[in-house]
Amino acid sequence: MEFMRVLQGTGEEMEIYKEIVICLEDLNQLPDRVEPIVRSAQLFNEPELEQLRFALVRVQIYTDIHSTQDMEKAQRIRYAAQVLERVIFGSLLLEVTERSAE
Structure with a gap:
């Protein structure tokens, strides 16, 4: 998958994307890298945090769109993006939006 392109969207690449x-x-890397990623994000200003959040949301949307190609891989990728979003932001933007619509 083209993760860097999806994370970046139409915006600028952020160092944290790497x-x-x-x-x-590689989902096995997540436990070791979650803390450094969160610590980096804690230094961001509001516009940077918003850019990061939408990057993680884009990954979740991308995996939903392409889940029929490889369901297991899509679930692993979505899981990683959701864990990072929850740890950094406390909730999932898509989850909050879906609940508000109900």
Whole structure:
């Protein structure tokens, strides 16, 4: 998958994306890299945090769209993106939006 492109979207590449891509490519890396990723994110200003959050949301949307190609791989990638979003932001933007719509 083209993780860097999905994370970046139409915006600028952030240094933190490199660490996130490692986790998305190999879920076994997530436990060791979650703390450095979170610590990096804690130094971000509001616009940078918003950019990061939407990057993680883009990954979740991308995996939903492409889940029929390899369901197990898509679930692992989505899991990594959701864990990072929950740890950094305390909740999932898509989950909150879905609940609000109900």
